[in-house]
Amino acid sequence: MTTAPTPAPQATWRIIDAPHGASLDAPEAWAYRGIAEVERECALDEFGHDDVAQRAIDVLVGMQDQRYLRRRRLVAVEDQPDGTPRVVGHAVLYLPQTSNEHLADGRVAVLPSHRRRGIGAQLAERLRQIAVAEGRTTAFAEVDFAHEPVPAEDEADDRVLVPPTGSGAVAADHPGMVLARRLGLRLELVSRRSVLELPLPDGAAERFAADARAAAGPDYRVHTWQDRTPEEWIEQYADLETRLTMDEPNADLDLLPERWDADRVRFHDAEHAAAGRGYVVTAAEHVPTGQLVAVTMLLFARDRPELSEQETTVVLPEHRGHRLGMLVKAVNLQAHARVRPATRRISTWNNENNPHMLAINVALGFRPAGGCAALQANVADVVPADVGAAPPAGG
Template sequence: MHWRIVEAPHVDSLDHPDSWAYRGIAEVERRVALADRGLPDGAPTPDALRAAMADQRYQRRHRVVAVDDGLAADGAPSDGTPSDGGAPEVMQVLGHGLVICDTHDNLDLAFVHVAVHPDHRGRGIGPALADVVVDRARAEGRTRLMAEVEFGAEPAADAPDAVVAPTGNGRISGDLPGLHLAGSAGLDLKMIARRSVLDLPAADDVLTRLEQEARAAAGSEYRLHVWHDDIPDEWLAGYAALIERLTIDEPNPGLDLEPEHWDAERLRFEIEQGRSVGHQFVTTCVEHEPTGELVAATLLDHDPQHPAYSEQETTVVMPEHRGHRLGLLVKCVNLREHARRWPGVERIWTWNNEDNPYMLAINIAMGFRPAGGSALLEADLADVRSVSG
């Protein structure tokens, strides 16, 4: 069986014949999630892939796919060299590569991602895709490269292949294909993020106790707002300021990242992007009544196309309002609202940097348990090496 790498055609609708690429990428990600993490949770839908490519005002994206071609365009067996020609109408996607370049922040950085269908690993597809996405990052004029390798379980501390993050917090198995590929290209491990899961329904007695404790600590100056699927226009700027604050305060030891600028327009764009592919959410925010400002928030995102799980997103408290247990309060209230709206959801996933002990402690208290994570790797693009031979 032969393969080659082609541009992933963009289409405006999944009814288009060329939607084979987005459908194929989604299937590769689903199979990778099953093989590497044990569940398909988190794999993107074809429509989410399409929507992300359709409007690139905040992120430029390049997608390539490795396809089962049988023969290369000239009739000879393919050697995996990227083709200048278009792909046939329908092709089997064996793997894919992605480059993401922010257009407003971190203008020197490119994020790259490579995934290969588990049944087709070991055939040189991953290295070939890696070289292509690195070349695309160079063509964008970027000077730094970042990649992420997800895993389903942290190895034991005494495991012979355990690799400890430079910060000393978090471990990953050194024999993972993605970690080996990134290391061969010259990327260095910088930090590890923990993936945690909360099995639902949450323990009601625990949730009640934590919420009562948080309300007592918060006192009388704070008012809660709970919103579904949208944020009122008058609160957009305040909510955007909270997201921006998170990019300033979230510990990312070892990573050279600038804070992101968020405003009402960017937040509205994100909401509409999610809505366009059917995502729903509940968010709980805290208003500081003496000033009328939003000072804390959290959000749970739910995709009805994946009814078994939801994702815990942004949880943030403004620095001058920390110490009142507002982070715990919004998470407890939002979790109850989530249960009322989607009682059939079986689990909630969340991510935290291993170097964020405060938020990890809140999640553990609520019943979240470790369930793998991701390694963040980075390198100067000038130091990145070809890996396809």
């Protein structure tokens, strides 16, 4: 006597293109609110807080004007008893439009309660198909994690993945890493997330700034602005943003420098304003030439008063060695304290193989708080989700 096989359970979810609403009050906005809720739940599960989670307004604003970065968004939904859809997972494919046009940058997130049901794999497969149709040649993905594991010193440790750079590590069994490696993506780089607790000890920022000013000397002076880049500096600020993408140590990632100009700076200023974000920038001018040679930014969401994020920091190569990185960061921390006195922490990311910037952050008081694994593969080599290949050995 033979027993009939038990039928596989019927999937209760389906994948659709995320509808776009003109505002968060539009009927279609359920999708963007659902994406934000998935991001929040995933962040709480991984980090214990939602500092790194995208808000619904961030999703909305990013979809409204895509001249520099086009986005294809998918949602996995379940129908609730009242017939309304609930987002249980989402995926987005970022498609650069003016630089790195070969790139397909994907992100997949699934509610912790709905993992191991094939949702993530099917969302990733849809992204793969879109990347192929778009003619993109390099697939890129990032996996955020809360704790960096320590590899065993004396023997191979297959529980821990170390990138070819040899700097940083990520757990092999992290759900995001398991999915990415199953699809054929290779670990190339690990970045460190760090957090600075605020307020700083009395006088700390002032002492850092004074010491850096003394080292820089009279040939450099600082300028600080908020929320909108002054027209007198906008072209030079754009040049510094371009320079950052040239200098960032990206190991063997297939990333090319990004082209910035004044229009792109204005675009991002407007996008920040539309999303309810503000920022404080401090730049250093080389007085003899009138050129901006260093800059840093602290960015924040106005409805998240306890958190700010350290963004762009760059010093032109020919002006390094004068402690300008410390100068602009310390002065910007002073300005930030005046603008955002209620902020209790600043979050930042640095490549593990960028020792100079890491040293500045450590001196200021930033402490490790997880990281980010960067993976890539040729689009043609990404494994379709239904193949179910085992993760490759190593990174």
